[in-house]
Amino acid sequence: xxxxxxxxxxxxxxxxxxxxxxxxxxxxxxxxxxxxxxxxxxxxxxxxxxxxxxxxxxxxxxxxxxxxxxxxxxxxxxxxxxxxxxxxxxxxxxxxxxxxxxxxxxxxxxxxxxxxxxxxxxxxxxxxxxxxxxxxxxxxxxxxxxxxxxxxxxxxxxxxxxxxxxxxxxxxxxxxxxxxxxxxxxxxxxxxxxxxxxxxxxxxxxxxxxxxxxxxxxxxxxxxxxxxxxxxxxxxxxxxxxxxxxxxxxxxxxxxxxxxxxxxxxxxxxxxxxxxxxxxxxxxxxxxxxxxxxxxxxxxxxxxxxxxxxxxxxxxxxxxxxxxxxxxxxxxxx
Numbered sequence: 001x002x003x004x005x006x007x008x009x010x011x012x013x014x015x016x017x018x019x020x021x022x023x024x025x026x027x028x029x030x031x032x033x034x035x036x037x038x039x040x041x042x043x044x045x046x047x048x049x050x051x052x053x054x055x056x057x058x059x060x061x062x063x064x065x066x067x068x069x070x071x072x073x074x075x076x077x078x079x080x081x082x083x084x085x086x087x088x089x090x091x092x093x094x095x096x097x098x099x100x101x102x103x104x105x106x107x108x109x110x111x112x113x114x115x116x117x118x119x120x121x122x123x124x125x126x127x128x129x130x131x132x133x134x135x136x137x138x139x140x141x142x143x144x145x146x147x148x149x150x151x152x153x154x155x156x157x158x159x160x161x162x163x164x165x166x167x168x169x170x171x172x173x174x175x176x177x178x179x180x181x182x183x184x185x186x187x188x189x190x191x192x193x194x195x196x197x198x199x200x201x202x203x204x205x206x207x208x209x210x211x212x213x214x215x216x217x218x219x220x221x222x223x224x225x226x227x228x229x230x231x232x233x234x235x236x237x238x239x240x241x242x243x244x245x246x247x248x249x250x251x252x253x254x255x256x257x258x259x260x261x262x263x264x265x266x267x268x269x270x271x272x273x274x275x276x277x278x279x280x281x282x283x284x285x286x287x288x289x290x291x292x293x294x295x296x297x298x299x300x301x302x303x304x305x306x307x308x309x310x311x312x313x314x315x316x317x318x319x320x321x322x323x324x325x326x327x328x329x330x331x332x333x334x
Contacts, residue, residue, distance in 0.1 A: 001033050002315070003097040004308055007087040008038030009065035010104025011299045015039055016046070018103065018295075021304025023050040026057065028305075029312065035097065037087040038062060060086050065104065068297070072107030075115070084108060088116040091290055099291030099311035101282065103299040109292065110147060110285065118289045120327035126285035127159050128229065128294070130236060131170055133280070136220040141167050141176075143226060145283060146233035153196035156180065156226050157204060162286035163224035164206045165322035169314050171223070179212030179222030181231060187211065193228065201226070247271050281306040284314070286323070291315060 006022045008015040015038055022034050023046055033056050036043045040059040047057060064082045066074060075085050084104045091097045102109055106128075114125060128147035131139040143163040148155055160178050167176035180198055182190040187198055187210060194211070201208045212222050217235065227235070250271070254264060279302040285292040291314055293307045 001031060001096060002312070003033040003035055003094060004311055005035045005037065005087045005091045005097055005100040006304070007083050007100060007102035007104055008036055008042070009083040010067075010102060010297075011295065012103075012297050013300065015042055017301045018101075018299060018304045019043055019046045020050075021299075021301035021306075022101075022308060023047060023052055023057075024301060024305045025308035026050070026052050029308075030056070032308075032312070033057060033096075034308075035060065035087075035090055035094075037083045037090070038065070060090060062086055066108045068105050070105055070108060072105065072111040075108050075112040079108075085112055085116070088112045092117050097290070098315045099293060101293045101295055101304060101307040101311070103295035103297055103303075106146070106294055109294055113285055113288045113292050117292070119287050120289070120323055122327055123158065123287045126287040126292070127162050128232075128283050129163060129166055129286050130283045131166075131281065132218065132236070132239065134218050134220050138220055138223075139167075139171055140217060140220075140222065141170070141224045142217070142232050142236060143224065143286065144229040144232050145236045146229045147285075148229040150230075151193060151228040153193060153200050156193070156197035156228070157200040159226045159286075160201050160204055160206055160208065160224065161326040162323070163226060165319060165326050166284065166286055166314075167223050168322050169317035169319035170310075172317065173223055175207040176223035177221075178206050178208045178224045178226060179210065179216070180208075181214070181217075181225055181227035181235075182211040183213065185211045185213060197226075243271060279303060279306060281310040284310070287327075289320075291319065 008018050035058050037060040040061045043059050062083050066079050066082045066084050091100050127144045129141055129143035130145050131141050134140050141163045143159045164176050167173045182194045217225055282293040282295040291311050295303050295307055
């Protein structure tokens, strides 16, 4: 039986939405088991609400958690019994556990994942990726979106390999189109980082289509957009804010007409589905030996449910196999 580990603590809205969303996933997947790390009483009371078989879940009790103000290195000193650390340790120890969801401190989760789970050969830290909806109905993988702020060209080459593995499994894309974010499609445009990375990406065993501009990210021009974590994080947050602003403008201009008009109501729902990233899953740490999905700090029930679905899809479609093929040794990493 496949298991997922749920770090209950760290979300802005508390543990209850995380637990409820996880039980919703368990109802949809009777073959799945969840290992909750945190408040056992909350888990048991929620289980009765969802009428989930007791064999589908277990609890590791702790009341300690990592806050956003804690240093990432607290996983080694002071917070060894926190929900995040215990969850990562259980994920590593139990061969039936395929992944973890957590809304906790991103830096601590990254450090903990590196030292508790381990990385594929040649990697020094995971990349943070997210699958965003495109205008054409597909998904685009943005990597990195916030983990590595100061990158070297070889880091971007590794991102391309990891993004390639991610999209093969996430979207069943046989040969994902890999684009390098720059200020123009021409190969000679960009800064020192992108110019050097461009030549490295042309040597990789991936479908590298060249540079991609910011206005092409959501059009379907590429399946994977490679960039440093600074630019990637700005893009991610700006895209979400733009979508929510568009919805707010629609409400302000049309007011009650949105509610009374099926066409306008449908438009609003489509905009919300396109830009409400929080309900669509989480960011995946690429490079860890087991699947780690980072939920948004303001995670809701739908976030937790979607993140578990994300883990199941990646695992079921051979994500770990694709990653192992991409990083069999350090030769692949320059």
